Amino acid sequence: MLELEEMALVERPEKKKPLGPLFWLCVGWIALNIFGAIFANVLPLQNPLYQNYSAINVGPSLHHIFGTDDIGRDIFSRIVYGSRVSIAVGFGSMVIGFGIGAPLGMLAAYRRGRFDTILTTFMYILLAFPAIIATIAVLSFWTPRSVFKIILVIGLASVPLVYRVIRTATLSVATKDYVIAAKVQGAKDRRILMKELLPNIAPIGISFLLIGIATVIALEGTLAFLGLSVTTPTPSWGNMINESRTVLQQNPWLAIFPSLALCLFLLSLNFIGDRLRSHFDVTEVKL
Amino acid sequence: MTDARQPLLKVRDLKVTFGKGSHAVSAVAGVSFDVYEGETLGLVGESGCGKSTTGKALMRIVEPSSGSIELDGADLAGLKKGGRQLRNIRTRMQMIFQDPISSLNPRRRVKDIVAEPLDCWKTVTGHDRDVLVSDLLSKVGIDPAVYGNRYARQFSGGQCQRISIARSLAMRPKLLICDEMVSALDVSVQAQILNLLEDLKAEYGLTLLFIAHDLAVVKNVSDRVAVMYLGKICEIGPADALYEAPAHPYTKFLLGAALEADPDSPMNAQVLEGEPPSPMNPPSGCRFRTRCPNATEKCASEEPQPQEVAPGHQVSCHYPLSITRK
Amino acid sequence: MTDVSEKLLIVEDLSTTFATAGGPLPAVANISFDLGRNETIGIVGESGSGKTVLSRTIMGLQPRTNVSVTGSVLLDGNEMVGASEDFKRRLWGTEVAMVFQDPMTSLNPVMRIGKQIDEALRVRLGMSKQDAKARAIELLELVGIPSPVQRYKAYPGQLSGGMRQRVVIAIALACSPKLLMADEPTTGLDVTIQAQILNLLDELKERLHMSVVLVTHDLGVVATRTSRIVVMYAGRIVEIGATRDVFANHRMPYTRALLESSPKVSNASHTRLITIPGRPPNLLKLTQGCSFAPRCSYATDKCHQERPELQAADQPGHSFACWNPLPTTRGDSAT
Numbered sequence: 001m002l003e004l005e006e007m008a009l010v011e012r013p014e015k016k017k018p019l020g021p022l023f024w025l026c027v028g029w030i031a032l033n034i035f036g037a038i039f040a041n042v043l044p045l046q047n048p049l050y051q052n053y054s055a056i057n058v059g060p061s062l063h064h065i066f067g068t069d070d071i072g073r074d075i076f077s078r079i080v081y082g083s084r085v086s087i088a089v090g091f092g093s094m095v096i097g098f099g100i101g102a103p104l105g106m107l108a109a110y111r112r113g114r115f116d117t118i119l120t121t122f123m124y125i126l127l128a129f130p131a132i133i134a135t136i137a138v139l140s141f142w143t144p145r146s147v148f149k150i151i152l153v154i155g156l157a158s159v160p161l162v163y164r165v166i167r168t169a170t171l172s173v174a175t176k177d178y179v180i181a182a183k184v185q186g187a188k189d190r191r192i193l194m195k196e197l198l199p200n201i202a203p204i205g206i207s208f209l210l211i212g213i214a215t216v217i218a219l220e221g222t223l224a225f226l227g228l229s230v231t232t233p234t235p236s237w238g239n240m241i242n243e244s245r246t247v248l249q250q251n252p253w254l255a256i257f258p259s260l261a262l263c264l265f266l267l268s269l270n271f272i273g274d275r276l277r278s279h280f281d282v283t284e285v286k287l
Numbered sequence: 288m289t290d291a292r293q294p295l296l297k298v299r300d301l302k303v304t305f306g307k308g309s310h311a312v313s314a315v316a317g318v319s320f321d322v323y324e325g326e327t328l329g330l331v332g333e334s335g336c337g338k339s340t341t342g343k344a345l346m347r348i349v350e351p352s353s354g355s356i357e358l359d360g361a362d363l364a365g366l367k368k369g370g371r372q373l374r375n376i377r378t379r380m381q382m383i384f385q386d387p388i389s390s391l392n393p394r395r396r397v398k399d400i401v402a403e404p405l406d407c408w409k410t411v412t413g414h415d416r417d418v419l420v421s422d423l424l425s426k427v428g429i430d431p432a433v434y435g436n437r438y439a440r441q442f443s444g445g446q447c448q449r450i451s452i453a454r455s456l457a458m459r460p461k462l463l464i465c466d467e468m469v470s471a472l473d474v475s476v477q478a479q480i481l482n483l484l485e486d487l488k489a490e491y492g493l494t495l496l497f498i499a500h501d502l503a504v505v506k507n508v509s510d511r512v513a514v515m516y517l518g519k520i521c522e523i524g525p526a527d528a529l530y531e532a533p534a535h536p537y538t539k540f541l542l543g544a545a546l547e548a549d550p551d552s553p554m555n556a557q558v559l560e561g562e563p564p565s566p567m568n569p570p571s572g573c574r575f576r577t578r579c580p581n582a583t584e585k586c587a588s589e590e591p592q593p594q595e596v597a598p599g600h601q602v603s604c605h606y607p608l609s610i611t612r613k
Numbered sequence: 614m615t616d617v618s619e620k621l622l623i624v625e626d627l628s629t630t631f632a633t634a635g636g637p638l639p640a641v642a643n644i645s646f647d648l649g650r651n652e653t654i655g656i657v658g659e660s661g662s663g664k665t666v667l668s669r670t671i672m673g674l675q676p677r678t679n680v681s682v683t684g685s686v687l688l689d690g691n692e693m694v695g696a697s698e699d700f701k702r703r704l705w706g707t708e709v710a711m712v713f714q715d716p717m718t719s720l721n722p723v724m725r726i727g728k729q730i731d732e733a734l735r736v737r738l739g740m741s742k743q744d745a746k747a748r749a750i751e752l753l754e755l756v757g758i759p760s761p762v763q764r765y766k767a768y769p770g771q772l773s774g775g776m777r778q779r780v781v782i783a784i785a786l787a788c789s790p791k792l793l794m795a796d797e798p799t800t801g802l803d804v805t806i807q808a809q810i811l812n813l814l815d816e817l818k819e820r821l822h823m824s825v826v827l828v829t830h831d832l833g834v835v836a837t838r839t840s841r842i843v844v845m846y847a848g849r850i851v852e853i854g855a856t857r858d859v860f861a862n863h864r865m866p867y868t869r870a871l872l873e874s875s876p877k878v879s880n881a882s883h884t885r886l887i888t889i890p891g892r893p894p895n896l897l898k899l900t901q902g903c904s905f906a907p908r909c910s911y912a913t914d915k916c917h918q919e920r921p922e923l924q925a926a927d928q929p930g931h932s933f934a935c936w937n938p939l940p941t942t943r944g945d946s947a948t
Contacts, residue, residue, distance in 0.1 A: 177390035180348055185404040185454070186377035189369075195403075199394040333803035334774075443892060473659040473830065473893075478874035478886040485883060500803065507876040507884050526882045544808035545878050546833030550857045558812055559805040562773050 023275045026268035033265055037083045046074040048081040049233055057251040067253040069243070075254060078235040079261050085229070085236035086262070089150055090217040094209055096155025101162030102205060106193060108163075109170035120167065126160040132219065139228045147230055150223070154216055162212070169204040173197055203280030210273030214266045221262055237262045294321035294357075295494045296345070296462055301354035301364075303337070303344045312567050314340040316518035316574075317354070319593075322462070327488070327495040329509030329526065331502060331541075335563060336515040339385075342466045342498045346382050347373060358462065378408065381455035385467035387447035393440035397424070397450055398431070400439060404457040423453040426490075427483060445476035449483065456491060463488075464496045469504060481508060502545045506530055511599070514538045517563055517574040520593075524600030534602040537575045573605065581606050621792055621824045622648040622671070627684035627694070629663075629670045635897045640666040642848045644684070648792070653818060653825040655835030655856065657871070658845035661893045667845070668794050668828045672711055673701040689791055706737050710785035714797035716777035720769040726753075726780050727765035733787040752783040757813055775806035782813065789821060796828045811838055832875055836860065841930070844868050847894050847904035850923060854931030864926055864938035867905045903936065911937040 036043065046064075052072035059067045066075035108116040138153050139145060173179065174197060182196050217237075223229045224238020232239060237258045244255035303315040315337040322328045332338045344351040347363065356363040358380060366373040384390040391400055402420045405411050411419055421431035427449040429435075439447065448468060455463060465484070469477040485508065488495060499505050505512055506526055513523040514535065522535040533539040540559040546552075561578050564570055573591050576582040585605050593601040629641040641663045648654050658664040669675055671686050673693045686693040689708055693701065713719040721729060730749040734740045740748065746765070753761035756779040769777055778798060785793060795814060799807040815838060818825050827835055835842050835856065842859050844852040844867065852865040863869050873887040891908045903909070906916040915936050923932040927941060 177384045177386055178392045181382075181384060181390050181451070181454070182392075182403060184346055184348065184377060184382050186374050186407045186458075187403065188374075188407070191407065195395070196392050200392070333805065445892060474832075474871060474875045475659060475889045476892060478876070478888040479890075481876065482886055482888055485885070501876075502804065503876040503878045503880070506878055506882065507880050507886065508882070510882055530878060540805060542878065544804040546804075546807070546811075546831065546836065547877060547879070548832035548836050548860070548872055548875050550836045550860050552837060558808045560809075562775055562806065 019275055019279060023272065026271045026275075029264060029268045030272070033083055034087060036080045037087045040080050040084060043080070045077040045080055048073060048077040048235055050074075057247065057254075059251075059253055066257045067251070069240075069254050070247045070251065075240075075257050078240060079237070079258055082235035082237045082240055082258065083261065083265075085147055085234065086217050086220055086238070086265070088147055089154065089220040089229075090213040092147075092151035093155035093158060093216050094212050096151065097158035097162045097212065098205070098209060100156075101159040102166045104159075105163040105166030106170045106197060106201065109167045110174050110189070110193060110197065119163075123160040123163045127164065131157040131161075132222075135219070136223070136226065136228060139223065145229065145231060150220065150229060154219060158212065158216070162208070165208050166201065166205060169201045170197055173200045203276065207273045207277040207280070210269050210276070214269040214273070217262070217269075218266060292323040292325070295324040295359060296322040296496070297355075297357040298322075298341075298345070299355045299357075301341065301344060301356065302352045303340050303349055304352045310567070313518055313569070314566060315344060315351075316566075316569070318515070318518075318520050320513055320520060320523060322494055322496055324461075324494055325492065326510040327497055327508050329505035329512040330496060330498045330515060331500065331505045331512060332515035333500060333541075333563065335517075335566065337518040337566070338498045338500075338515050339466050341515070342382065342464045342496065345464060345496070346380065348382075378404075378458040379460050380462045380464070381458070381460040382464040382466060383448070383451050383455055383468045386471060387444045387451060387468075388440075388442075390451055391439035391442075391447050393438065396436055396438060397429070397442075398435040400450060401453045401457060403454060408458065410458070419457070423457060424450075426456075426487065427453045428479075429453070443476075444472050445480060448472065448480055452480075452483065452487065456487065459491060460493070462494045462496065464498070466498045467500065470499060470501065477504070484508065502530075502542060503547075514541065517569055518566055519574055519603065521575060521604065522600075522602045523593075524597065524602075528597060528600055532608075534596045534600065534607040535575075535604050536579050536581055536608065539608060573603075575604075619649055620647045621650045621652075621689055622826075623685070623687040624671065625685045625687070627667070627670060627686060628682070629666050629675060630681050632679040632681070633897070638896050639848050639899065640896065641670060644850055646843055646850065646853060648824050648826065650791070650824055651818065651822050652841070653815075653827060653839045655839035655842040656826060656828045656845060657830070657832060657835055657842055659830055659871075659893055661847070661896065662845040663848035664828050664830075664845050665796055666848075668711075668796050668826060671826070672705070672709060672794055674711075706733055706788040706790060708790055709792040709794060710788070710790040712778070712781050712785050712793065712795040712798045714800050716774065716781045717769065719781055720777060720784075722769050725766050725768060726772070727767075729780075730784050730787055733784060737788045748787075749783075752786060753780070755786070755817070756780070756783045757809075758783075773806075774802055775809060778802065778810055779813070782810075782817070786817065786821065791823060793818070793823050793825045794828070795825060797830070798827070799834060800829070800831070807834075814838070832872060844871070847899065848896060849904065850934065851905065852931075852933040853923070854926065854928060854933075858926070858928045858931045862926070862928065862931070862941055864933040864941070865905075865935045866909050866911050866937075866939060868933075869939060870908075903934070911939075913937060 050073065052068065055064065055068050056072045057068065057070055058064055064074050064076065066079065068074055104119060108119045135153055135157050139150065142149055179192060179196050182192050220229055221238035224236050225242045227242065229238050230236055240258040241255060248255055299319045301315055301318045302313065305312045305314055318341055330338045330341065340349060343349045345356055350368065351364050354364060358376065363376055398420050401423055402416055405416050405419065424431040424435060429446065429449055469480050472480060487493065497505060497508050509526045511524065512526045512529050513520050514537065516537050522529060522533065522538045529538065530542060533542060544559065559578060564577055570577050572588055573586040576586040591603045591605045593603045595601050596607050624647065625645050627641060627644045628639065631638040631640055644667060656664045656667065670682055673696060675682060682694050684694060688704065691704055727749050730752055731745045734745040734748055750761045750765055753764055758764050758776060758779055772780065799810050802810060811834065814825060827839060829835060839856050841854060842856050843850055844859065846867050852859055852863060852868045859868060870889040874889060876886060889908050894904050894907065900917065902917040902919060903921055906912040909916065913936065921934045921936045923934045925932045
């Protein structure tokens with residue numbers, strides 16, 4: 001729109017849309033979940049492993065607000081404890097994915113040349129393998145499964161994806177005049193990467209990070225559903241949904257509450273990521 | 288007149304080639320000139336003539352493929368890319384870019400942008416740094432108290448160019464290369480920036496290489512002017528003499544095509560036909576011969592060498608136009 | 614000449630206001646002017662002056678939402694303001710056509726240029742395939758494209774900027790419009806190419822008996838190519854008149870500032886340019902006075918409080934909007 005361009009030339013105002021109450025509601029929800037996951041031991045919750053045979057498949061009540069499962073465990077308590085696995089896997093594997101993928105992506109896009117060519121080719125070969133099948137294959141052989149192993153496998157599998165997004169984002173920034181200008185001022189490479197490139201890539205990185213966490217948590221749910229996540233009786237949102245399959249007729253609550261927890265958490269993360277993306281005006285890169 | 292002064296920058300047979308083999312494009316095909324201390328040399332030409340590439344090669348933003356660049360007697364072209372010596376040159380030689388908005392990081396504060404060279408070199412720190420930054424900003428007409436903490440993305444093109452100038456002056460360079468620095472600006476803003484540049488040139492004792500496509504702008508700021516066509520300099524001389532009596536046919540056409548804001552100016556009596564040939568496959572001999580009305584066989588077979596037609600006025604043409612002052 | 618029916622375009626009290634997050638933005642306000650047949654008028658202004666919005670409003674090309682247009686644009690007797698898309702579509706191409714600033718974005722990069730010209734001819738004029746091709750080649754020749762038969766099959770990417778602009782002009786001329794709107798047609802082109810394109814426009818105007826509206830920021834472009842010019846500032850006309858009068862006898866300080874701040878080839882080296890302080894106003898925060906007053910050295914209290922209307926100058930057809938106009942330099946009227 002030329003008109004808008006012309007208007008923009010008259011004055012370039014700080015056009016910040018407010019993030020809105022829904023955004024903060026989502027942030028609050030995520031914070032509450034994380035708080036619950038960290039302090040589950042301290043909070044007045046029932047033992048998630050205690051099997052109360054006098055209360056099997058009970059619906060929501062004052063004593064068990066989400067009801068109990070088919071061997072009398074408190075669902076609410078299991079959901080709070082279960083969030084530990086989901087959140088740990090989500091954040092943990094993204095720490096690994098970004099820890100390796102982001103610096104490599106930035107360096108490759110900034111240095112270009114042979115370093116970039118070799119690394120990018122390698123990453124694209126990795127991308128050609130379906131990551132989910134690879135993850136499933138590794139996890140089904142690498143027993144006994146633990147949260148740490150799951151984080152490591154998913155984290156490594158996400159490296160090429162993170163690399164690609166960060167590299168593309170960096171490429172669009174690295175050719176800008178201000179990067180050349182910084183070089184001309186005499187700035188060293190590390191300074192250019194930290195001061196000129198990073199602040200401009202960070203918004204893209206953060207939105208991708210949030211959406212990445214959500215994707216990984218969903219992936220953990222899928223793995224758990226297939227019986228490839230942490231072994232029972234440790235609860236996770238995914239394996240709770242998996243266990244509920246057999247008793248769906250008698251006790252639908254067992255399926256509804258963990259699904260709801262998973263859905264709301266993912267929805268909030270995606271919404272925050274999307275909101276931040278439009279807030280920071282990230283349009284150059286498709287996630 | 289100019290001979291008495293020392294050349295600050297000496298460029299000899301500078302070549303820049305992009306690509307390899309049959310795809311090679313020689314963007315700059317052997318350019319030689321001097322820039323004397325304290326003067327402004329205008330480098331003018333149409334798009335694709337290699338004027339911007341020349342400026343970038345001098346700054347080593349693009350790598351020259353051959354030739355020598357001497358700043359104050361020290362050779363730059365031979366310095367290792369990314370090396371310490373090349374980095375040291377950055378304090379003495381600075382550049383201002385064409386796009387004022389994209390040459391400033393939108394996510395940094397104006398104060399930090401101007402302080403960038405100081406922070407890189409750690410020459411001035413702490414309170415002195417802040418004082419110097421405020422001083423630089425006031426010099427370019429940006430109130431540091433009001434605007435210093437704003438982000439670069441909040442400024443208009445003209446203001447961004449002012450901030451760029453302040454940044455480039457922080458290390459007190461001797462040579463400033465201005466690459467089309469006013470071509471993205473409105474007329475009234477352009478005049479402000481040009482005047483500012485002249486003031487700062489006097490105050491900081493700068494030497495300027497002013498690269499632009501606009502003949503009128505170049506004339507207004509330059510002591511001497513070099514005209515480029517297809518990677519080569521075809522004419523170089525004192526600005527007034529060159530504009531008044533161009534010796535190269537291309538210069539004459541270029542001046543004839545320049546539009547004057549005057550209804551009585553002659554309406555392009557002679558318009559240069561055709562378009563410049565591709566630098567991938569330049570014509571033999573004189574590069575302008577394919578569009579030149581005076582071209583002969585000699586022009587196709589033999590490349591014209593620079594010859595002096597008046598003191599300090601050189602032209603690369605077998606048949607220079609007669610220089611008879613009106 | 615002054616007979617109303619002789620006028621091809623009559624713009625009256627035209628205003629275009631955009632609804633933005635920051636409030637109504639009057640991009641074009643109370644513009645009135647007319648254009649005779651076979652006449653070229655120049656619209657001059659800096660960025661943000663509203664010249665581009667004005668040319669698009671005349672074409673009826675404003676966006677569908679968040680914009681209100683009032684006033685009247687009478688194009689060869691057809692009212693464009695408030696007309697339906699269908700009605701306007703019938704006029705586009707045959708009555709009025711537009712040449713945009715950037716030939717790369719106004720051409721479809723994946724379509725042969727011949728096809729792009731053909732399309733207009735076949736859809737609009739219902740020509741047969743062969744006729745359309747013959748006419749397209751004729752048009753390419755008309756706009757000075759060498760070896761048009763071969764170029765007919767070229768893609769836009771294979772042509773230089775100047776050649777692309779010629780193709781854009783050929784497309785605009787396909788249905789023989791009576792009015793050609795040229796919005797910065799030579800910005801971004803080299804001086805020698807710019808001269809070629811301007812000469813071409815001039816020549817075509819005479820040959821095809823068209824009228825041309827030449828929108829530009831460059832006073833040099835309009836100086837010798839137009840019979841009259843309109844100087845715009847902050848969405849309004851501040852001075853209008855015969856080109857010679859506006860250049861030589863301008864009364865509005867902004868016009869003078871614009872003329873004096875542009876560097877000239879004939880200036881000596883290191884000529885100090887006369888500048889206007891500040892920059893164009895924010896259209897969202899216009900005051901009730903003259904928009905130029907904050908930057909004007911002649912401004913008085915009245916200028917800040919009351920907006921000057923256009924008033925007639927000595928020469929016929931020359932008017933300006935200023936409370937403290939510059940004195941006339943020449944007594945004789947130039948026309």
